[in-house]
Amino acid sequence: MADSQPNAPQSLYAAREPVFPRKVYGKFRNLKWVIMAVTLGIYYLTPWIRWDRGPSLPDQAVLLDLAERRFFFFWIEIWPHEFYFVAGLLVMAGLGLFLFTSALGRVWCGYACPQTVWTDLFILVERWIEGDRNARLRLHRQKKWDVRKARLRVTKWITWALIAVATGGAWVFYFTDAPTLLVDLFTLDAHPIAYTTIAVLTGTTFFFGGFAREQICIYACPWPRIQAAMMDEDTLTVGYREWRGEPRKNSEEVKAGAAQGDCIDCMACVNVCPVGIDIRDGQQLECITCALCIDACDDVMARIGKPRGLIDYMAFTDEERERAGQPAKPIWKHVFRPRTILYTALWSLVGLGLVFALFIRSDIDLTVAPVRNPTYVTLSDGEIRNIYEVRLRNMKHEPTRFKFSVKGDPTLFITLEGTPYTSVEVAPDEMKLQRVYVTAPPNSAPAQAESTDIRIWVEDTGSGTRDYKDTVFNGRGQ
Amino acid sequence: MAKKPTNKQEPDTTGHEWDGIKEYNNPLPRWWVWVFYATIIWGIWYVIAYPAWPLINEATAGYKGWSTRANVAAEIEAAKEANAEINTRLASVELEEIPTDEELNSYAVSAGAAVFRTWCAQCHGSGAAGVKAGGYPNLLDNAWLWGGTLDDIRYTIAHGIRNDEDPDARWSQMPAFGDILDSESIDQVVNYVMSLSGAPQDATAAAAGEEIFLDNCAACHGDAGGGDIYQGAPNLVDAIWLYGGDYDTIRETVTNARFGIMPPMGGADLSEAETRAVAVYVHQLGGGQ
Numbered sequence: 001m002a003d004s005q006p007n008a009p010q011s012l013y014a015a016r017e018p019v020f021p022r023k024v025y026g027k028f029r030n031l032k033w034v035i036m037a038v039t040l041g042i043y044y045l046t047p048w049i050r051w052d053r054g055p056s057l058p059d060q061a062v063l064l065d066l067a068e069r070r071f072f073f074f075w076i077e078i079w080p081h082e083f084y085f086v087a088g089l090l091v092m093a094g095l096g097l098f099l100f101t102s103a104l105g106r107v108w109c110g111y112a113c114p115q116t117v118w119t120d121l122f123i124l125v126e127r128w129i130e131g132d133r134n135a136r137l138r139l140h141r142q143k144k145w146d147v148r149k150a151r152l153r154v155t156k157w158i159t160w161a162l163i164a165v166a167t168g169g170a171w172v173f174y175f176t177d178a179p180t181l182l183v184d185l186f187t188l189d190a191h192p193i194a195y196t197t198i199a200v201l202t203g204t205t206f207f208f209g210g211f212a213r214e215q216i217c218i219y220a221c222p223w224p225r226i227q228a229a230m231m232d233e234d235t236l237t238v239g240y241r242e243w244r245g246e247p248r249k250n251s252e253e254v255k256a257g258a259a260q261g262d263c264i265d266c267m268a269c270v271n272v273c274p275v276g277i278d279i280r281d282g283q284q285l286e287c288i289t290c291a292l293c294i295d296a297c298d299d300v301m302a303r304i305g306k307p308r309g310l311i312d313y314m315a316f317t318d319e320e321r322e323r324a325g326q327p328a329k330p331i332w333k334h335v336f337r338p339r340t341i342l343y344t345a346l347w348s349l350v351g352l353g354l355v356f357a358l359f360i361r362s363d364i365d366l367t368v369a370p371v372r373n374p375t376y377v378t379l380s381d382g383e384i385r386n387i388y389e390v391r392l393r394n395m396k397h398e399p400t401r402f403k404f405s406v407k408g409d410p411t412l413f414i415t416l417e418g419t420p421y422t423s424v425e426v427a428p429d430e431m432k433l434q435r436v437y438v439t440a441p442p443n444s445a446p447a448q449a450e451s452t453d454i455r456i457w458v459e460d461t462g463s464g465t466r467d468y469k470d471t472v473f474n475g476r477g478q
Numbered sequence: 479m480a481k482k483p484t485n486k487q488e489p490d491t492t493g494h495e496w497d498g499i500k501e502y503n504n505p506l507p508r509w510w511v512w513v514f515y516a517t518i519i520w521g522i523w524y525v526i527a528y529p530a531w532p533l534i535n536e537a538t539a540g541y542k543g544w545s546t547r548a549n550v551a552a553e554i555e556a557a558k559e560a561n562a563e564i565n566t567r568l569a570s571v572e573l574e575e576i577p578t579d580e581e582l583n584s585y586a587v588s589a590g591a592a593v594f595r596t597w598c599a600q601c602h603g604s605g606a607a608g609v610k611a612g613g614y615p616n617l618l619d620n621a622w623l624w625g626g627t628l629d630d631i632r633y634t635i636a637h638g639i640r641n642d643e644d645p646d647a648r649w650s651q652m653p654a655f656g657d658i659l660d661s662e663s664i665d666q667v668v669n670y671v672m673s674l675s676g677a678p679q680d681a682t683a684a685a686a687g688e689e690i691f692l693d694n695c696a697a698c699h700g701d702a703g704g705g706d707i708y709q710g711a712p713n714l715v716d717a718i719w720l721y722g723g724d725y726d727t728i729r730e731t732v733t734n735a736r737f738g739i740m741p742p743m744g745g746a747d748l749s750e751a752e753t754r755a756v757a758v759y760v761h762q763l764g765g766g767q
Contacts, residue, residue, distance in 0.1 A: 012507075373605025377618040377764060380716035387618070387764060417762055418577065437764060442717070 016215060018140060019276035021123055022133035022268075026295025035111050036120055044166065047173035051075075056397050056428065064175050068429075076358065079395060081365060088354040092347055097223075099343035101230040103335045105237035109223065109288040115208060115216050116288060118167070119274065122160055122209040129156045133271055160210045161202070168201030214275035218286050228285075233316040234334050238289045240269075240280045240311050243323045248280075262306050269293035269311055279311055364402070365393035365431075368456050368469040375474040382442030386473050390434045392458060394426035401425045401461045404436060408454030411444040412473065423461060438473055450477040561589075565751040573628055576758050583758065590759025593752050597743060598760075606763050613721045613738045618764045621718040624648050625707040626767035632757035636744030639710065644742035650709040655694065656733035663690050668728045671695075674703040674715045677723060 051061035051074055058065065063072040071078040071086075078085050100107050109116060130136050130152050139149055172194045173181060184190035185198075208216055217224060231237065245263030247253035254260045263280070270278045272293060275286045279293045297311040318328035371387035379385055394400045403423040406414045414422055417435035426432045438454065440447035452473040459466045494501040506514075524530070528544055529537040539545075564585050568576065577583050595604060601614040608616035615623060624634050637646045655664060670687030672679040692701065698711040705713035712720055721727055721736060744753045760766070 371605065373603070374607035374616075374618070377607070377616065378717055379619050380621040380713065380718050382717035385619075385764065417764065435762065435764070 017276055019214065019274065020133045020136045020140070020271075021274045021292070022271040022296075023127060024272040024292050024296045024299070026292075026298055028291035028295050032111060032120065032290065032292075036117050039112060039114075039117050040121070044170045047170065047178040054397060058177055060177055062174060063177075066175060077395075079365070079393075081393075082361065085354060085357070088350055088357075092350050092354075095343055095347040095350065098230055099340055099347060101227050102232065102235060102343065103337075103340045104289075105231055105235050106224070106227055106287070106289045109217065109227075110290040113288075115221070116290065118163075118205060118209040119213050121163065122213075123274065125159050125163070126156055129159065157210070160206055164202040164205035164209070165198065167205045168198040171201050172197050214286065214288075217275065217288055224285055232339070234337055236313045236315055236331065236334050237283065238279060238287060238291055238294060238311065239283065239314045239316075241309065241314070241322065242280070242282075243319070245280065245310050262301070262310050264300070264304065266300055268296040268300050272296040362467050363395045363463070363465050364458060364460060364467040365391075365395060366458050366467050366469055367391045368436075368471050370471050376476070378476075379439070382447075383439050384442075384447040384475055385437050385439045388436045388438065388456065388471065390436045390456070390458075391431055392424075392426055392434060393431040394428060396460075396463075397428050399425055399427055403459045403461050405457045405459070406438050406454055407457060408473065409440070409444070409446045409452055411441050412438055412446055412452075412454065414438050414456075440473065440475065446473050447475045448477075449475045451475065561585075565749070568754055569749070569751040573632060573754060573757075576754065577628070577762070586755040586758035587762060589752070590755035590757070593748065593756040594759055597747060598756065601740075606760065610719070610722055613736060615720060616718070617760050619718055620765040620767070621713060621716055622707060622765065622767070623705075623710045623712055623720070626761075626765055628757055628761045628766065630707075631760050631766070632754060634740070635748070635757055635760075636742065636753050638742035639740040640737060641739050641741050644745075647742060648710055650698070650711065651737065652698070652711075652731075652735040654733065654735040659690065659694070659732075663687075664729060664732050667691050667695065668725060668732055671703065671714050671728055671732075672723070672725065675717060675723070 046062050047060065049061035050059050051072075052059055053072070058072060060072065061074050065072065069080045097108060126136065130139055139152065142149060169185070176194075181190055181194065185194065212220075241262075245261045247258050247261055248263035248265045249260055250265050269280065270293075272295070273279070274290060274292065275288060277284050277286045279287065291313070293311050294309075294313070298308040301308050301310055313331075314328065315334050322328055367390070369389045369391075371389060375386075377385045377387070390404075392402055394402075401423050402425075404414050404416065405422070406412050415437045416422060416424055417437070424432065424434055436456070438456075446452040452475065453470065454473045455468050455470050457466060457468045490503045491500045492503045526540065527542045528540040530540060531538045564582070568582060568586055568589075571579070571582065575582075576586055594602075594606065598606075601612065602608050602617055603614070606617040608614045610616075620626070622630065624630060624639070634648060637644045637648065639648045640650070641647045655667075659667070666683045666687035667690045668687070669679045669681075669683035670685075670691050673681075673684040673687075691699075691703070695703075698709050699705055699714055700711075703714035705711045705715075717723075719727070720738075721731055743756075744750070748756070
């Protein structure tokens, strides 16, 4: 059993240092407010957008219908066999992250990541209820739980919980008709999975946004580890112009008589930081490049009459230039580089491919499986018949009659099992398995040949849409 | 703010040292130790709860009585129960109505395919193409010895052909003409039979064989050789041969006759629903009438 250590080696566990970000004003903060409003708006409101698709289909604009195995996205409808669209979108998302990371560093982490957005929202609530940094610090240090502390804490937790429930609740609306589910949720008629999902997501939102916060980014998320490999010396990221700021006020050097740099060591950049780091120590794993320290420092620089940008978006390559007194490379030169252009090209290529695939996809999904046991059947009058199992999916929302025909040799003719006609009706949104016979007259060329290449055509008799599959017809081979 | 560690104390080592690298004598993390104890407790419970210790004939059963065989048996029971209703319907509706009822037909074809693979494929082949060398008929073509309607097929499956087990089995017997006709007459009638389906033959012998055919064979196979499904007499005019259409095989058939047997599948082996299911399956393979 682990006993207490004789000479107490250094603990490998680092307790969390609580972070109390101060309120900040500035252009990046405003941009973040806008992005927060837009992303949260998209998340909460999308399931409520209606989109008329006719009587037999759901009228929800964005719906992941797992029971029917269908994905509806406005005018687009994805079937399970078209899963490559999802794969394509994931590839695009990956390339997009590469592009943004190589150009702008962890801009996803800083502005758009749900962890950042919801944490920002939770901190906003915290500030409304408990006050700004100093008030919160005091509340934190006050060990005794008096009525005021209990009231503030409980109010804050209840507000967080409400946001968390709304977050978990919004998620399930993507999977079934939102208005119906909302009523069912309140009348306790909804499926247990809906309640379980909401409970789990409520719990994670509450914990991640309220308590775990920057620890998710530092310890749980793999992206910060990957992004280090995605960035290079031209990547724009948040940094401190050390050559301009140092030696800072109250430093040993200044006390020894050196000329003071622009940094007045006011700690504004540290106090606003949501991950609790000092950006003046250089680039760090924890930094999500939210740019709030830029806003904080710009504010201070303006007040002491110094130019803005002591902390700023900058690239490593600019450091030497600026130290030598030259101007930095313009931002567009950092952004438009062969690497980012290549990522953009790849991203667009996949995107165009998906759009193209979306436009050329057919309403018919057809597979033809030749029956090879036996390879052919001799009929009583000497005809040679091959059997094909055809799976035909009607992706339209009405019963559709499909007509079969065969090309490859003029003597071949096609018949269907169970019907005297060469056409068959498939129910709406259904797949039908049909045995199809292709027959060659006795002693015709395909009957005698080893095999003949044929093409089985299927035509939607209503719209005239056609599709085909190539296969072979096996003869006697003599 | 990140702080630099200030603990400068030299940690305890085990005294092991390799190339200047020392091994710390740190205690295990407490959470790790607790997880380790938890796995021991879980392991003891598992041995008691589930089959664990191998004995001579079987393993200890465990108090939960868990067994993969019992699970499979339960799953089979559940499947039977789930299909009970549609099986009752399949066994009770008019046979001819099954193909027009989409749900019933789809079930019968799937269930029939499974029954076929279990009970029929041994002789007729997994693809139902039959085996010519054994005289097992091809079920995919449109030639039927005993009739190809759904009910004919169902009857054949239920009662079989020329077997001793079922008194209702389809029955007929071809005489062995080796005992009745001389060798030359057999040669002539074989040539005549081959001429019926246009196979290459000795025309003079065939002409002489016509009368022998009318005297000896036409009673069952018909004057024109068209066969008779009520006696299971094969059609000799078409392109399909049960045992083979070359001279030697036909001569063997005429000389020693054939006596193909199919066991009755109904009753002991297949339920009424299964018999009907496999009949529907065979009927939709391509030759059903």
